[in-house]
Amino acid sequence: MKAQNGFDQMKYYGKTFYLASRFLTKKHAHSASQLYAICRTIDDIADLTADPDHARERLKSLYESVQIEDRQDPLVAAFLDIRPAVQLAPLLDLITGVLSDLDRVRIQTAAELQLYAYRVAGTVGLMMCDVLGVTDSVARSHATDLGVAMQMTNIARDVLEDARADRRYLPGDWVTDINPKEILAPTETQRLSIQDAVLDLLHWAEDLYESGLRGLPALPFRARLGVLVAAKVYREIGICLIKNKCDVWGVRTVVPNSRKITLCLHTIVNFNARPTLDKRPFEKQPRLQQNMHRTT
Numbered sequence: 001m002k003a004q005n006g007f008d009q010m011k012y013y014g015k016t017f018y019l020a021s022r023f024l025t026k027k028h029a030h031s032a033s034q035l036y037a038i039c040r041t042i043d044d045i046a047d048l049t050a051d052p053d054h055a056r057e058r059l060k061s062l063y064e065s066v067q068i069e070d071r072q073d074p075l076v077a078a079f080l081d082i083r084p085a086v087q088l089a090p091l092l093d094l095i096t097g098v099l100s101d102l103d104r105v106r107i108q109t110a111a112e113l114q115l116y117a118y119r120v121a122g123t124v125g126l127m128m129c130d131v132l133g134v135t136d137s138v139a140r141s142h143a144t145d146l147g148v149a150m151q152m153t154n155i156a157r158d159v160l161e162d163a164r165a166d167r168r169y170l171p172g173d174w175v176t177d178i179n180p181k182e183i184l185a186p187t188e189t190q191r192l193s194i195q196d197a198v199l200d201l202l203h204w205a206e207d208l209y210e211s212g213l214r215g216l217p218a219l220p221f222r223a224r225l226g227v228l229v230a231a232k233v234y235r236e237i238g239i240c241l242i243k244n245k246c247d248v249w250g251v252r253t254v255v256p257n258s259r260k261i262t263l264c265l266h267t268i269v270n271f272n273a274r275p276t277l278d279k280r281p282f283e284k285q286p287r288l289q290q291n292m293h294r295t296t
Contacts, residue, residue, distance in 0.1 A: 139219075
């Protein structure tokens with residue numbers, strides 16, 4: 001499978017990232033779009049397959065081809081052509097994470113969830129560091145946290161969609177090991193447990209967003225602004241979820257275009273060298289029920 005045009009894929013599938021890319025220099029935007037196309041294509045191998053066994057073999061073959069830098073594989077060739085060059089290790093970790101989606105997904109602990117989120121999203125933060133020329137190890141760690149934060153937001157938003165695909169990313173020890181069918185039609189007790197888990201996940205993501213933004217001063221100026229816009233727009237999904245009491249059974253949570261524009265303008269007007277997040281709905285949010293309290 002060959003990666004499609006990155007800008008076209010971002011515009012259709014990743015509107016937030018497409019918006020952020022408009023702030024990058026032409027060179028950085030081109031490389032970022034190439035990377036996005038490759039990551040998206042890898043995701044699609046697992047998510048759009050009608051034959052999990054075939055998808056598994058394709059991903060295993062891709063993993064091996066990346067290891068030996070085999071340009072006969074068009075995805076590997078496209079990856080190796082990105083400039084500046086991107087390290088292979090995060091891409092291998094990404095493929096490992098996507099491969100795990102082809103198994104029976106039942107995350108059991110917060111540690112398992114964190115590892116999964118690193119593999120499928122934290123790795124993208126690391127690869128974007130290469131694209132943007134960031135080599136500082138501390139800054140790269142913050143970029144990893146930002147990628148994981150965005151994945152936590154995705155998981156919180158897509159609980160129902162994932163359950164329909166027979167996947168549960170909410171840790172089993174957070175939700176008494178509820179199965180996906182029960183998520184689709186929960187009892188009142190199960191519903192409250194899931195809502196509490198989503199709330200806890202968003203609080204966890206909030207800490208990671210704050211860590212991620214601490215690394216932004218290491219980025220080139222325009223890239224710093226673009227990543228900050230992406231972080232604030234993505235974080236807004238969690239804010240909308242909280243306003244809706246973490247009800248994941250209704251209409252899928254999205255950030256309206258008008259709100260994206262407002263966030264964009266607010267970010268540009270208030271941009272400075274020490275980026276911060278507004279301390280809004282994440283402060284002192286009560287749990288819906290007091291059992292199963294946990295820390296990460």
